Amino acid sequence: MDDLISGLGEAARMLLGGDPDVWPVILLSLRVSLTATLVALLLGVPAGVALALSTFRGRPLAIGAVYAGMGLPPVVAGLVVSLFLWRSGPFGAAGLLYTPTAMIVAQAVIATPVVAGLTLTAVGALDPRYRLQLLSLGAGRLQTTWWLLREARMPLIAAVVAGFGAVISEVGAAMMVGGNIKGETRVLTTATVLEVGRGHFATAFALSFVLLGLTYLVTVALALLQRQQPARS
Amino acid sequence: MTPPLLELSDIVVRASGRAILEVPAFVVDAGEAVALFGPNGAGKTTLLHIAALLRQPDSGVVSIGGVPATARNAACLRRALSVVFQDPLLFDRSVLANAAAGLRFQGVPRADAEQIARGWLARFGVAHLASRGARDLSGGEASRVALARAFATEPAILLLDEPFSALDAPARAALLAPLRDRVRQSGASALLVTHDLAEAFTFADRVCLLDGGRIIASGPGPALIAHPPSLRAASLLGIENLLTGAVAEISGDEARVALEPGGTDVRACLPAQQAISPHQRVTIALPAGAVRVVAAERDIPAGWNALPGIVAAVTPLPSGSRLVVQTPAPFVASLPWAPGRPWSVGGRVAVAFAPASAHLIPETA
Numbered sequence: 001m002d003d004l005i006s007g008l009g010e011a012a013r014m015l016l017g018g019d020p021d022v023w024p025v026i027l028l029s030l031r032v033s034l035t036a037t038l039v040a041l042l043l044g045v046p047a048g049v050a051l052a053l054s055t056f057r058g059r060p061l062a063i064g065a066v067y068a069g070m071g072l073p074p075v076v077a078g079l080v081v082s083l084f085l086w087r088s089g090p091f092g093a094a095g096l097l098y099t100p101t102a103m104i105v106a107q108a109v110i111a112t113p114v115v116a117g118l119t120l121t122a123v124g125a126l127d128p129r130y131r132l133q134l135l136s137l138g139a140g141r142l143q144t145t146w147w148l149l150r151e152a153r154m155p156l157i158a159a160v161v162a163g164f165g166a167v168i169s170e171v172g173a174a175m176m177v178g179g180n181i182k183g184e185t186r187v188l189t190t191a192t193v194l195e196v197g198r199g200h201f202a203t204a205f206a207l208s209f210v211l212l213g214l215t216y217l218v219t220v221a222l223a224l225l226q227r228q229q230p231a232r233s
Numbered sequence: 234m235t236p237p238l239l240e241l242s243d244i245v246v247r248a249s250g251r252a253i254l255e256v257p258a259f260v261v262d263a264g265e266a267v268a269l270f271g272p273n274g275a276g277k278t279t280l281l282h283i284a285a286l287l288r289q290p291d292s293g294v295v296s297i298g299g300v301p302a303t304a305r306n307a308a309c310l311r312r313a314l315s316v317v318f319q320d321p322l323l324f325d326r327s328v329l330a331n332a333a334a335g336l337r338f339q340g341v342p343r344a345d346a347e348q349i350a351r352g353w354l355a356r357f358g359v360a361h362l363a364s365r366g367a368r369d370l371s372g373g374e375a376s377r378v379a380l381a382r383a384f385a386t387e388p389a390i391l392l393l394d395e396p397f398s399a400l401d402a403p404a405r406a407a408l409l410a411p412l413r414d415r416v417r418q419s420g421a422s423a424l425l426v427t428h429d430l431a432e433a434f435t436f437a438d439r440v441c442l443l444d445g446g447r448i449i450a451s452g453p454g455p456a457l458i459a460h461p462p463s464l465r466a467a468s469l470l471g472i473e474n475l476l477t478g479a480v481a482e483i484s485g486d487e488a489r490v491a492l493e494p495g496g497t498d499v500r501a502c503l504p505a506q507q508a509i510s511p512h513q514r515v516t517i518a519l520p521a522g523a524v525r526v527v528a529a530e531r532d533i534p535a536g537w538n539a540l541p542g543i544v545a546a547v548t549p550l551p552s553g554s555r556l557v558v559q560t561p562a563p564f565v566a567s568l569p570w571a572p573g574r575p576w577s578v579g580g581r582v583a584v585a586f587a588p589a590s591a592h593l594i595p596e597t598a
Contacts, residue, residue, distance in 0.1 A: 129318050129322055130324070132285075133316070133322045135311065136287060136311060136314060136315065137315075137335040137386070138386070140308070143338055147324060147334075151325055
């Protein structure tokens, strides 16, 4: 209990007192997880829309794979990305292992199925007649997709929140492909694990509080976006 | 000869191995307003989706303006159409953006599209809602916006799938007449799917009866009522008196029919389309509005059928009253509204109708 209280105090001191060690960790966490979420959006939204709107042989299998991917353990994602980026792996020459880029790749692997699955659900839940209405109004494929996504934007923002939540909080993949190198690949979750390992519970709590606060702020920002009334046109 | 605006040929649609729609030929000509009427599950919406090129038939061809639709040209041909679905299906944007959507999709610049859309919103009496969110409208307002959106692209043919089914009767009535006028003024053709016969008659030049996926009758509404081609059609058209009997005698253009029960003789004009022979079993289709109920036989016009009977039921209606008279064959009569209630159950009356009002349907039909 003492650790918890002193953790709170230390969290405040870290943030307000400008701890030179903690700000890079926070900024890297944000950079990695937001970039990974963006990549997941760019890949997952089109994939989810395609799965929701098209019919093709093997569609149930593809949908099953996406839903299974939503539960992909970060450690497994980290392992797979590690194998690819390992010096002797297919992309080993790029020298990306233990860099923020590797962490972004691994986290994108985790978040993409989450975003794709929730997009699929969101677009699939729309009244199918909206699509017919758009087609009958002469909308092309891209216009149809764009208008349907706008109709489903509330659950889509939830998809973004879920994708970001999945990656900002994961530790397995970040640890495995980032290596928790101080000043280079250390993020809030890996730093917390390290501090617990050292027995510095108050510091670990402080980092956890920062992580919680960060997740809360980003989620609230997205939720505010969700509540916003539609644009005029 | 100009090709029909919309032509369906040899259309078959199957679901679960069963044909749910079989339409060998269906045509809507330029400027024609057609109503597609039928009970729930008759295939009306399926036919409309086929006509709107939103669903491919299992076999058959849809042609728009003489051009057969293919997967490749469907998007282009669809620009000649506008569809209004059962629900307004407005998008979560402003009313103006909804009304201008079709024009924007066709590449019309925003300013022009919005100006045209405002014009159509005004014609449907909802111009003042242009900047409102489309989801904040009442049912009637949303229906008007959906109609404005459909007209804004100036389609050659409007396909209307029970566009007012979500509205109550007064709201429906308030929208139907302006819609019909707009269709007439715009010169567009229209196909209205409805399960409301009054709506079909009010709107359309021609009514098509769809039952079990087949068109079983087609013609101007009054002609269908006067000469329903089959017992099923007469029943769907809501013709109240469907009296069975056997032809006793044919003389000139009239047949004498012995009604069941009771064996009372009545005279009916022979139908032009179908051959009727003596002793054939027939059904007499007689709209309730063609039946008069009189207290004394001297009030019956010359040449009419007259049958004495007893009033079995009286139903007051807003527009008058509905009587059932046992002759002993039961006749339903719809009488215009009159002050007082001259008819009471058990009263002795006579029912009368002109032979020309009674349409004979052979039992096989």
